[in-house]
Amino acid sequence: MLLQLNNIFKWVNSGGQRIFLLKDINLEVHEGEFISIMGPSGSGKSTLLNVIGMLDDFDEGEYDFLHESVHTLKEKHRANLYKEYIGFVFQSYHLLDDLTVKENLEMPLLYKKYKGSERKAMVADMLDRFNIVGKKDLFPAQLSGGQQQLVGVARALISNPKLILADEPTGNLNSQQSEEIMELFKKLNQEGVTIIQVTHSEKNAAYGSRIVSLLDGRKV
Template identity: 85%
Template sequence: MLLELNNIFKWVQQGGQRVFLLKDINLEVEEGEFISIMGPSGSGKSTLLNVMGMLDTFDEGEYNFLDEPVHQLREKHRANLYKQYIGFVFQAYHLIDELTVYENLEMPLLYKKISGSERKAMVADMLDRFNIVGKKDLFPAQLSGGQQQLVGVARALISKPKLILADEPTGNLNSKQGEDIMELFKQLNSEGVTIIQVTHSEKNAEYGKRTINLLDGRMI
């Protein structure tokens, strides 16, 4: 089992009242799954994704990731965990404008203290795999949205994560570009990478093997 959420609650205090963002979430994810999370705006999709990515905390419940109790881990330990096993893909790509494609891809490796020659090989490998070798010296602003997201996915994959968390990865793309990205996900999944995506589109959700519906922070 990759991860397991038991009775997860998350709330904020608003005017003396608890507003629940996540309510009693129970979820088990096996390695190799492809899950789509759906639901209307504000239903807690992104929050759930962030909790699973350990970027956000929760107030109650248990979260085990590869049999490590995340809710008991210290911040630093937790960071090491997600650094090693999780890759993120964002709707707005979040590439760094001042860095080239090559440098953007290299960045996560820098934070893992991987040696220079090894980094070079890994980036080259990734550029090759995504067919963007010719674009390696361009800056994000010089790429189309689809290409930017491609780089975003490549960056998420570069440190060989077990799990990819994608928050509306096609939200800013046209349908053709979106389809390309989804096909890419499908292919990655077939190679063994676990993928959890948040999406609004029924069509994209169908790429997943399982769909989770959220409403007001609750799984339905």
């Protein structure tokens, strides 16, 4: 078991009313799964993903990640946890504009205090694996959307996370680019990486092994 959510609630108070963003969510994720979270706009998909990624708090419930109770951890500890095991992929790539492809890939390694030689080897390996060696010195603005997302995925993968969280990873891409990214995810999943993606597209969801559907913050 990779992670387990038990009776997760998240809400905001607005005008004296409590609006639930997540309502009584229970979810078990095992290693090697490829889960797609689906649902209409505002159903809480991204919120759920952020909770799983420990970027966002929840108000009630229990969250165990690799047998650690996330809800009892201090922020610093929690950050260490996701630093170690989780990689993020965003809809709008979120590469750092000031850094080259190579430097963007290196960034997570810096925060994990890898040595210079190790970093170099890992970056080179990743560039190879994604076939983007020729682009290593380009800046994000010089790449197409598909290429940027490729870098985004490579960056998420570089420190060998157990879990990849992808929030509409193909939302800004055309169909051909989308397909490439999804194929990549499938391949990674086959290699053993657990993936949770948020998507609107039935086609993309079909790549996954399981679909979690949300409506108004509730699992349906």
